[in-house]
Amino acid sequence: MTSLEVNLFALALTCCALATVGYLLSLLVKKVVLAKRSTWILAGGALFLTFSLLVGAANSSGWVNFGSRHFLSIYAWTIAGIYLGLQFKTKTRLLGAFIAPIILLFLIAAAGQESDKNLVPPQWQGWLTTFHLVLAIAGEALFVLASAAGAMFMIQNNLLKNKKPGKMGRLLPSLSDLDWINHLGLLWGFPLLTLGMMGGAVYAAFVWGGFWPADPKVIWSFAIWIVYGFLLHQRLAIGWKGSRMAVLSCSAFLLFLLSALVIRYCFSTVHNFI
Amino acid sequence: MIVLVGLNHKTAPLAVRERLFAGCQGEVNLLAELLVIEGVREILHLSTCNRFELVASVDETSKAVEALKSFLAKYGSLSNDEASSCLYGYRDDEAIKHLFRVTSSLDSLVMGEAQILGQVKDAYRQALMLNATGIALNRLMHRAFRTAKRVRTETGIAANPVSVSFAAVELAKKIFGTLFGKKILIIGAGEMAELTCTHLIGNGAEDIIVANRSLAQAELLAEKYHGRAIGLTALDEALCDADIVISSTGAPSHIVTQDMVRQCLRKRKNRLLFLVDIAVPRDIDHAADSIENVYLYNIDNLQDIVDENVKNRRREALKAEEIIKEEVAQYANWLKELKAVPTIVSLRGKAEGIVSAELEKARSWMGNLENTDREKVEALMNSIVNKILHAPVAVMKEESVEFNSKDIVAAARQLFRLDD
Numbered sequence: 001m002t003s004l005e006v007n008l009f010a011l012a013l014t015c016c017a018l019a020t021v022g023y024l025l026s027l028l029v030k031k032v033v034l035a036k037r038s039t040w041i042l043a044g045g046a047l048f049l050t051f052s053l054l055v056g057a058a059n060s061s062g063w064v065n066f067g068s069r070h071f072l073s074i075y076a077w078t079i080a081g082i083y084l085g086l087q088f089k090t091k092t093r094l095l096g097a098f099i100a101p102i103i104l105l106f107l108i109a110a111a112g113q114e115s116d117k118n119l120v121p122p123q124w125q126g127w128l129t130t131f132h133l134v135l136a137i138a139g140e141a142l143f144v145l146a147s148a149a150g151a152m153f154m155i156q157n158n159l160l161k162n163k164k165p166g167k168m169g170r171l172l173p174s175l176s177d178l179d180w181i182n183h184l185g186l187l188w189g190f191p192l193l194t195l196g197m198m199g200g201a202v203y204a205a206f207v208w209g210g211f212w213p214a215d216p217k218v219i220w221s222f223a224i225w226i227v228y229g230f231l232l233h234q235r236l237a238i239g240w241k242g243s244r245m246a247v248l249s250c251s252a253f254l255l256f257l258l259s260a261l262v263i264r265y266c267f268s269t270v271h272n273f274i
Numbered sequence: 275m276i277v278l279v280g281l282n283h284k285t286a287p288l289a290v291r292e293r294l295f296a297g298c299q300g301e302v303n304l305l306a307e308l309l310v311i312e313g314v315r316e317i318l319h320l321s322t323c324n325r326f327e328l329v330a331s332v333d334e335t336s337k338a339v340e341a342l343k344s345f346l347a348k349y350g351s352l353s354n355d356e357a358s359s360c361l362y363g364y365r366d367d368e369a370i371k372h373l374f375r376v377t378s379s380l381d382s383l384v385m386g387e388a389q390i391l392g393q394v395k396d397a398y399r400q401a402l403m404l405n406a407t408g409i410a411l412n413r414l415m416h417r418a419f420r421t422a423k424r425v426r427t428e429t430g431i432a433a434n435p436v437s438v439s440f441a442a443v444e445l446a447k448k449i450f451g452t453l454f455g456k457k458i459l460i461i462g463a464g465e466m467a468e469l470t471c472t473h474l475i476g477n478g479a480e481d482i483i484v485a486n487r488s489l490a491q492a493e494l495l496a497e498k499y500h501g502r503a504i505g506l507t508a509l510d511e512a513l514c515d516a517d518i519v520i521s522s523t524g525a526p527s528h529i530v531t532q533d534m535v536r537q538c539l540r541k542r543k544n545r546l547l548f549l550v551d552i553a554v555p556r557d558i559d560h561a562a563d564s565i566e567n568v569y570l571y572n573i574d575n576l577q578d579i580v581d582e583n584v585k586n587r588r589r590e591a592l593k594a595e596e597i598i599k600e601e602v603a604q605y606a607n608w609l610k611e612l613k614a615v616p617t618i619v620s621l622r623g624k625a626e627g628i629v630s631a632e633l634e635k636a637r638s639w640m641g642n643l644e645n646t647d648r649e650k651v652e653a654l655m656n657s658i659v660n661k662i663l664h665a666p667v668a669v670m671k672e673e674s675v676e677f678n679s680k681d682i683v684a685a686a687r688q689l690f691r692l693d694d
Contacts, residue, residue, distance in 0.1 A: 160445070169448055174448050240544060
């Protein structure tokens with residue numbers, strides 16, 4: 001790992017920490033201008049992280065080196081990328097107050113990891129593994145975003161329902177924007193996760209001779225996939241919207257988080273990246 | 275010296291304001307007539323529906339205030355009693371402060387409204403066109419605009435709506451983000467409903483449906499907003515379509531029931547619905563508020579928001595007063611410095627005259643010098659003169675800010691024989 005890569009990563013981490021503080025401060029002092037500045041700082045951080053990942057990729061054997069640091073960095077990068085992309089379309093700067101801390105946590109976790117270890121054994125590495133991992137990460141990142149928007153929707157909904165929008169209500173994004181982000185997160189996250197999981201299954205069929213390895217991560221992921229699939233179905237076909245979707249996607253996210261922790265600490269799995 | 279004379283909604287009833295407004299409006303050359311008044315150097319007049327004020331730079335404040343007051347009394351045909359009770363006159367710092375408060379909308383009927391700044395700008399532009407302003411008022415007005423801008427950006431005085439109809443628009447924005455393309459259903463036709471509808475349209479809402487017991491009346495209103503009219507029987511269908519519903523009928527019982535809202539929500543696939551009920555007694559069953567994705571606000575809910583915002587504005591006004599205090603002090607200092615300016619200008623003029631006279635005398639021997647050397651000698655002389663003058667000029671400026679500069683200015687004029 002080159003010092004350039006480390007420096008770029010450190011810069012990204014600093015920017016993200018600053019942006020997180022800025023976003024949380026903007027919630028505290030109820031000034032949207034702080035959130036706007038923080039968005040720019042976060043964009044700077046995402047740019048540094050991009051360069052850091054590019055430098056890392058150039059120096060590693062494959063185009064993505066799935067060492068733990070890279071894995072977690074790509075997670076953070078994807079969430080940041082999608083969030084920042086959405087900022088062109090909506091006025092939801094304050095959503096960063098929920099997203100930036102998550103990105104920061106991923107980056108801090110990444111910083112604590114060894115950078116050059118590759119948890120995907122060399123004989124497993126290949127374009128299909130990369131395809132599987134990148135799409136699964138992108139899908140999960142979109143779910144993170146959908147859930148963060150859902151959480152903010154719940155707060156704003158509560159303020160408006162109680163007829164006390166006050167300063168906080170004015171600060172938070174509109175319900176429609178938040179619902180739209182939730183919709184988008186599910187709409188794009190689900191097919192990406194599906195493709196990612198299919199990639200994994202096809203790979204498993206090649207390597208282990210079966211689509212369905214009895215791996216706890218695979219079983220949990222399938223369960224989560226079904227939950228998100230159900231949510232998307234209710235949204236598109238039945239027309240569930242607004243507060244119900246917000247509550248459900250937050251619950252689904254908590255389930256997802258719980259599963260990740262349970263698998264990490266209670267089971268041994270081939271997916272032990274974190 | 276600055277004075278401000280006039281009346282406003284707090285001191286004068288509408289009838290008096292009207293009279294003054296009519297009296298002065300007929301007068302084409304109002305500013306020209308005002309400039310003729312003895313001691314008035316620069317002047318501008320601000321007239322809005324809530325105030326009529328004259329701001330002037332004058333030689334002597336108390337005389338000018340009286341002269342301007344009697345001018346206004348004459349033009350507004352005010353009786354002596356009216357003139358003494360309605361007209362106010364401010365001098366120096368008080369006048370500057372009043373103007374800054376007016377421009378920053380702290381003195382307005384609705385504190386924090388944005389219109390007044392434009393009206394003051396218009397008044398200034400008019401005076402500028404007629405050459406009625408000079409150095410003191412120009413600077414004063416620019417300071418006033420700067421203060422208003424600072425108050426607007428540094429305090430939250432204009433941040434939140436203080437009328438029920440604007441509060442409803444703000445809420446709609448918090449629910450829908452943008453109002454572009456949103457459909458509005460108006461049930462009944464009240465003044466408040468119309469006002470709210472106008473604001474919603476101003477913010478981008480497009481499709482208007484008007485429902486009324488009398489279809490003819492609905493059509494009248496619908497025509498005004500280029501919308502369509504329906505009878506109350508078709509209300510269910512319209513509810514499914516609309517995003518924002520404003521209800522203000524005089525009906526004694528509920529026109530929109532909880533069941534109606536629940537049914538329509540199913541049909542509209544749970545799209546968010548904002549219900550504004552400004553009727554008393556209420557038109558929309560309050561139980562509808564318990565339905566998911568439905569946001570029902572009645573007149574009391576909106577009034578509570580407005581009251582809260584008014585309180586906030588008052589709190590912000592305290593911050594604004596601090597800004598105004600700062601700006602008044604800065605302008606007043608500048609104005610005081612201005613008193614020493616003519617003396618400073620003549621002092622510099624005299625010094626420059628001496629330098630050029632001496633250079634002229636020395637031309638015979640300086641002719642032998644190279645061009646560059648000659649320039650160096652000239653630069654040296656100028657630099658010596660500037661250095662010598664620096665201290666007296668600085669002291670004169672400081673003295674004029676701290677104390678009345680009369681003594682020191684007189685001393686300087688005598689010391690340097692500026693009046694010879």
